[in-house]
Amino acid sequence: MQFQKTPGWLDWYQGPSKPGFTLPAGAVDAHCHVFGPGEEFPYAPERKYTPCDASKHQLFALRDQLGFERNVIVQATCHGADNRALLDALRYSDGKARGVATVRRDISDEQLQAMHADGVRGVRFNFVKRLVDFTPKDELMEIAGRIARLGWHVVIYFEAVDLPELWDFFSGLPTTVVVDHMGRPDVSKPVDGPEFALFLKFMRDNPNVWSKVSCPERLSLSGPRALDGERAAYRDVVPFARRVVEEFPDRVLWGTDWPHPNLKDHMPDDGLLVDFIPHIAPTPALQQKLLVDNPLRLYWPEQVKD
Template sequence: MSTFTKDASWLDWHPSPSKPTFVVPKGAVDAHCHVFGPGEEFPFAPQRKYTPCDASKQQLWHLRDYLGFSRNVIVQATCHGADNRALVDALEAAKGLARGVATITEDISEAELDRLHAAGVRGVRFNFVKRLVDALPFDTLKRIADRIVTRDWHIVIYFESQDLPELYDFFTSLPTTLVVDHMGRPDVSKPVDGDEFALFLKFMTENTNVWSKVSCPERISIAGPINGYQDVVPFARKVVEMFPDRVLWGTDWPHPNMKSHMPDDGKLVDMIPLFAPTTELQQKLLIDNPMRLYWSN
């Protein structure tokens, strides 16, 4: 049990998700998930914006097996700041079945970067969602990008669709592979063929180093879970069909900062064939792409 008291409004992860009807192919990767603490062993950062429930590596492995996945990509949770100990612990315990995306500061030593790489880290994440950060990390990210490009690491960027116009030139100046979280959180109340989403598609079309996760319909949907987040499907399917070799999928377990409801992870898995309707697209989305990005070096 954590010595930290979770936020009063915090929603815990689903205790008994449904068994998916969609059977993922053998070797499938959940390419976006997190571990929280446990806080007693891996304390949450003093500067955190939220205090979550505990969500351990063992609980993540249980979900992985239950849903039928073989591997995980664990993304450093913002509640841990740049203290990557919980992430490294999970990666080392996974014995090669997990890779990681860390949070680092520009004063990190080469020796520490080496240690993270040995543990399985292959990328770093930067948050450009204005309500979640005190300042946008332009200068820091550029300096870090110049250091990690030689390691063949990538950068995961999290932003919202309305902010892409002002971020576009900066993102296209970065030298590494970029992985966009959750399709840049499109506004699904607007047309899938409208100008706002067209800019995101242009971003991917004109910059072949840009990948996207087609994840988190529960965060993007306006209609919500009652209709199965169907308003997100056209957006995700377009990204998958246009860029089949540069897309990833993940559960986002344990779903940090969900306010309206807690998604059923089994039902999220059942959305995969709506995003990637053919066996070939599913193979790329769930196996070929994450293995190439995370396990090739």
């Protein structure tokens, strides 16, 4: 089956540079995707966009190029609740990848158990209106209750302006909750302003809430320019991500977001994204928590030593 990529959206970056920052041993890319290939794993009829193909082979080659040892692969909205591409990548990874799936209310307990055996450890609830149609909250809460019995968590994707209306629902989820990309703050506003302060309060008030400090390429207004010869792009996002890392060091994750769907301005060099990490986690201790200890605790708890 042939799929035509959404016009104007960029292909992922070919030939990423080697990062200057050396990742700690055991580092996990805790947010990435696989797309298709469409001829093997067709995109969902209800999708809001059609991406370029981005296979498991290409993802794991990037993992090795950047210096990561493991991946957490998140189901993308273009595949809907058809998790076959995700599950295929998990099985191929030989235990080096875990997954976050999208499921519907009608999924059976046997299907959930089979997904667990393949490496799924969470489900994603998407509240970004331009990407998905609304799913009733009672259905999502029912799903959350069922996956809690497996020890899974919920990943939530929303935009900062929508947090007030979603606060009570998020606070009532019976699992660990992981926020994608810090709730997409508006980085043109002050890091000490009321909008980002509300997100920090949300994390303080809910000790089960974690955050991914990822996707500066989506949030930045200054863009990928390196300053003074440094590989220090996306400078305007640094204060926001660093605030979250330093205040909640045991509840943060980081990922590339490869292959970066829906971008029109520029496609990031993933090596440059890795070099963003020491600016938001400036000490070896924070880097160890962000890249190794926290993702292992959430996705490979059986391998964590007491």
